[in-house]
Amino acid sequence: MEARANTGQKGARGGQQAAPPAAAAAPPAHPAYDLVSQDFVQEYGAATALYRHRKSGAEVLSVQIDDDNKVFGVTFRTPPEDSSGVPHILEHSVLCGSRKFPTKEPFVELLKGSLQTFLNAFTYPDRTCYPVASQNTKDFYNLIHVYLDAVLFPRAASDPLVMQQEGWHYELEDPAQPLAYKGVVFNEMKGVYSSPDALHGRARKQALFPDNTYGVDSGGDPQDIPNLTYDYFQAFHRRFYHPANSRVYFYGDDAVPERLELLDEYLREFDAADADPAASAIQWQKKRGAPWRHSARFPARADAARAHMVSVNWLLNDAPLTPRDKLTLSILNNLLVGNSAAVVRKALTDSGLGASVIGGGLSDELLQATWGIGLKGVAPEKVDEVEALILSTLAKCAEEGFEVSASMGHVEVASLELNSHDIWLYGGSPTEALHFEAPLAALKADLAAGVPVFQNLVKELLIDNGHRVTLEMQPDVGYEAETEAREKSKLEAVKASMTAQDIADVIAATKSLKDAQAREDSAEARAMLPTLALADLDKSVKTTPIDIGQVDGVTVVSHALPSSGILYADVGMDMTGIPLSEYPLLGLFSRLLLESGAGARDRVELSRHINTHTGGVYCSTVTGTRAGANGAVAAPDDVVGYLFLRGKAVSAKTPELLSIIRSVVREARLDSQQRAVEILKEMKARLEASVVGSGHSFAATRIDSRHALEPYLNEIGGGLSSLATVKANLAAAEEDWPALLARLEELRAAIFKRDNLIINLTGDQGVLDAAEQPVRDFIASMPESASVLAPASGAGWAKEAQFSPIRNEGFIVPTQVNYVGKGGRLFEPGEKAPGSFQVVSRYLRTGYLWDNVRVMGGAYGGFCNFNPTLGLFSFLSYRDPNLAKTLDVYDACADYLGDVHLTQEELERGVIGTIGAMDAPQSADARGFTSFKRYLVGITDEQRQRVRDEVLATTKADFAAFGDRLRAFNGSARAAVVGSRAALEAANEGRAGDAAFHVEDV
């Protein structure tokens, strides 16, 4: 609950030609509110009205639009004064029970049993947001009730146990034990502070904003979190969680008067006079006049002690930007760093000075925008060269200008897909940013008149801007050990200073927190939560239109879905004819296809061409397992595998889009050794970083890869073992490039032929009709098969696959937290995995695992994965301070299910939550592609309906049956852990034979 994410607002919209609905002329009035302004946003077909709640002073933006995925959000400005993480801890804490909904965690109950399509909370550097979304109006209003009561009347405001659980507390159960820190946010942030990229991002923000609130960490620095007192926490809530300091947002097709009435029920208890919104206004960071340098450290493995990170960063503005500025800036950013051929990104990767680009360019989601770019994996003596290269490249841009058309296609499509209302918070108009057509037209006119818009901007914002900091992050092999030792000695000092009475108090407090956590919510408290009934659910599965045709022997699948005039095209090629040994090379192959030039166009020209005509073209691989007969668990080797070139463009550009894909398929150059080396270095750096940051997904893939071919492919293609392959390929690219190139050419010959081709199209019916002839031309131009290979099938791959025989595996990374996984086969191929097991699996995730691994264990997350197609199941934890203890929780799960006490209401909630997850809304292109993937593996709507029926018919007996399965599976399940050396060594004490972890360094 910290990072920012899309709130799912990009659903269907009214379209470009929509006339203002009658409601736009006169927004509904409500006696409790003043209407401040109204607007009709032609671009999205949305009627908006801004209200001010008279008594409380809250501002409410109401958007009426033809979209059934309704969104509500309440945001408070919460600028922190220190790095104790108080906004972040408060964000977690308000979700732990409130006046009207006194269960321990109503938020979790909602996750379990609502049709929510989005439900989360986010702490930004200056604000805290609580968004929810649902397609069901009754459910939507239930969610809003729970959220409003939570933020305005939380239990956390009067019960210190909440802050202890979510923030931090001392833990001690026996006077002889060492004192320890525990807390959900404390552990979450320890994980964040183990990630070099996250540390770089934080150091960068803190360096750029030395004087305002952005200079501290709203998430919390684990060293500072224990400085937070309950008094300060309470006062922070009182001060900032007042309606007058909030912005409320409604979006969707529900009735405006109902929104206003519901909201007034809560707001009427507050008086604007009691708040001081000015206290939360963000102070502008004044720009400095001369550049400076800053350095910080990050944890590194021993073999990476010379891999520094360097970035050059600017604060762009200390006064508000106009919509025109923002638009121009985002295009400039695209020109500089938007893709691998963009000027600055290319200069950095081509320089060979580092392993991969960091910094990401423009960041404009706060009051002030920043821009920064750099490299990681830089030798210490090359640091100055990186800085000089960035500056000289920008100077060259200012002098020589840009190929501007190269970004317009991208901007055109992005504008149609865009949605944002951030600036409202800083006093701007909440709907201004939605009107993109006027500033876009003005910009196009300036460009047509020859105004050097972008050159001027580079000069003004970057070259002549003295508020520039060069940040050097220095690797420190001893960082983790030092951090741990510092925490240990601090805790020892605290304990030494305690009297016997203090120690007794801490033990008593530990016990009372544990007791409170273990206590079940009363039936009365649970009954307070609003919920849907099974009768409110849609019994039928949601289907997507699909049309399957043939053109010259090639299958063309299409989905007529509203797409605002954009065509989404997926060109797939069966790749199961390649040898399994070459599978790990596909990552490099698919990058080189788009990043080494094609035909007469070099890499930069190809990239420009793509961005001029399309909204982007990218390459990806898709694997799947063919569904078993009659919905039974699939044969583990029956896989499909495709390499896709996927692109999008406005309808008129369909011929150009397909011509680009044809050019890439037929003529991609592949032969740039330098580019191959750069890509492999970058892949290596990315893999290393994501193992540290997302070890749970690597552990999950590792576990499943022992049982079936599809996860095995994921493992060798992008899992833990792929790191060694990437290193080997890098050595091959550097030392024997001709041999590696020959292998890449063989891949091309084996994959790119007409026999392997399949096409998937998504768009408005008119867009699809217009694509028909270009698609015919495209197919006719594809190369005929040069050779006759054996018919494509994954069966050959299965013979080559070597599944790991090791039972328990441990992978050491530099981190303070662990990712603990354990799993295996729950159902044999041919058996039926009932749909009801999805309900049980979800129930475990939001119940047993949440309570035991997260709430009591102190991990940031505890999950489980049930794969009904393959019959596989695994437990996982995320940023977990424990290891062996978490495995014990997993092992005890079977017994827990054996005598679980489940009320009918809880059972129904589990069913509702599962259905809600199945019905999650998707954008048009995602819907079309999901439907296509089902077609590829043979999942029919009838089978999906059968699963839905089984989910709806779930009974308590299914929970016990799941427990029986788990008990049988416990003996054969295997563990995979990504974690610290200390934790794995400790876990191995007392483990012998194949129970011990086979440990290796990543």
Ligand SMILES: [Zn+2]
């Ligand atoms: Zn969090």
